[in-house]
Amino acid sequence: MKGVKFVDIRDAGDPVEIARRYSDAGADEITFLDITASSEGRETTVQTVEAIAGQVFIPLTVGGGIRCLEDIHTMLNAGADKVSINTAAVRDPDFVRRAAERFGSQCIVVAVDAKKVSEEGEPDHWQIFTHGGRNPTGIDAIEWAKRMVRYGAGEILLTSMDRDGTRIGFDLALNKAVSDAVTVPVIASGGVGNLQHLVDGVLEGHADAVLAASIFHFGQYSIQEAKRYMADHGITMRL
Amino acid sequence: MNKIAVIDYGMGNLHSVAKSVEHVGQTEDLDLRIDVTSDPKIIANADRVIFPGVGAIRDCMSEIRRLGIDDIVADVIERKPLLAICVGFQALMDFSEENEGVDCLGIAKGSVKYFGGKLCDESGHALKVPHMGWNCVEQATDHPLWDGIPDNSRFYFVHSYYVAADSSETLAGVTNYGLNFASALEKGNIFAVQFHPEKSHIAGLALLKNFLLWEGVQ
Numbered sequence: 001m002k003g004v005k006f007v008d009i010r011d012a013g014d015p016v017e018i019a020r021r022y023s024d025a026g027a028d029e030i031t032f033l034d035i036t037a038s039s040e041g042r043e044t045t046v047q048t049v050e051a052i053a054g055q056v057f058i059p060l061t062v063g064g065g066i067r068c069l070e071d072i073h074t075m076l077n078a079g080a081d082k083v084s085i086n087t088a089a090v091r092d093p094d095f096v097r098r099a100a101e102r103f104g105s106q107c108i109v110v111a112v113d114a115k116k117v118s119e120e121g122e123p124d125h126w127q128i129f130t131h132g133g134r135n136p137t138g139i140d141a142i143e144w145a146k147r148m149v150r151y152g153a154g155e156i157l158l159t160s161m162d163r164d165g166t167r168i169g170f171d172l173a174l175n176k177a178v179s180d181a182v183t184v185p186v187i188a189s190g191g192v193g194n195l196q197h198l199v200d201g202v203l204e205g206h207a208d209a210v211l212a213a214s215i216f217h218f219g220q221y222s223i224q225e226a227k228r229y230m231a232d233h234g235i236t237m238r239l
Numbered sequence: 240m241n242k243i244a245v246i247d248y249g250m251g252n253l254h255s256v257a258k259s260v261e262h263v264g265q266t267e268d269l270d271l272r273i274d275v276t277s278d279p280k281i282i283a284n285a286d287r288v289i290f291p292g293v294g295a296i297r298d299c300m301s302e303i304r305r306l307g308i309d310d311i312v313a314d315v316i317e318r319k320p321l322l323a324i325c326v327g328f329q330a331l332m333d334f335s336e337e338n339e340g341v342d343c344l345g346i347a348k349g350s351v352k353y354f355g356g357k358l359c360d361e362s363g364h365a366l367k368v369p370h371m372g373w374n375c376v377e378q379a380t381d382h383p384l385w386d387g388i389p390d391n392s393r394f395y396f397v398h399s400y401y402v403a404a405d406s407s408e409t410l411a412g413v414t415n416y417g418l419n420f421a422s423a424l425e426k427g428n429i430f431a432v433q434f435h436p437e438k439s440h441i442a443g444l445a446l447l448k449n450f451l452l453w454e455g456v457q
Contacts, residue, residue, distance in 0.1 A: 238393045
């Protein structure tokens, strides 16, 4: 069973209204990432999470500015089902271990923002970046994903920083490399511009779920169209 | 007034459960009072009780025992309907393999087992653990909580451990993820589900509505 997830990161309107509309339209999960939280030191607004959770009865992942166990506790109590950890995991990898022990792996998502660093003609190689893709860390993306799973991450949200916002499709080689290397679900993110990209993410990129934002936010495709298209290409969907 | 108590033993996401029940109450025009509580008096006075659970079983069981939730649950099931969800369901069993083995409440016979690393689908592809996502539930009984829900509807699951119930127990629902496991179990006033009805959109909300209307076996 593959999922289609949705992320709200830009000025696409009221996140609560968008989340409700997508849920009614058949989205399988909602991911609410406040990507500016980490760089501006601003906490994701708990009130928004509470409002979404009060109206949307499908799984909700919240990310952005999750730094300590108390942040996780606050978000889960506000109605999040999972939290997505990125910068804090890079700063202190053991945080993921403590979080998984305290709350269970099922609610700990580690967001891996990867960028290709190999030159043309070299074997593919990706490193992870923090702060919305601005800060390089020198850490190998595949090894990092494996380590995070060993520490208890229950899911990897994998974003290609090269593809994010480009609409030219996922980095399928990156996706496949990570998905085949870990034992937990991998959500592919970054670069979706059409419905075939979603299919490619699953069939070629071995993603367990695909995440797309702009193709839905701006009305290019409906969620039902996307799910129907994926089902027509042999992917099991909740229709 | 239909009084619903959601048992709070400090293990996360009760907001979703309470909110989803509140939502069903509004859409069905039911006069509900919902308390998220560990107070034995409020739970004893409730008409229906929800026993949720998230997280690792060892921590759940230690909080359940510390707060006396074990005695409360034992009392509730003698008198009124109880809906157990996810780890709440697992806590009802005899024993869980999680955290190097944890004794549970022993209200239903059977154990809770790890999905294991060699899980495969029918065509031999490796399956990932946790089992996370929407999966079909085959209804094994005509329990009132299934009213109006099509057989094999998809519900949302997130778990690495599954209930392997003793054959003396009545499975209400079966799901396949590399193997068949008890996705729902019925026992007197208890209806226990491995999936999250509060996260399962239309089918999940229908099950919650049915629970709000179920009188139990008395």
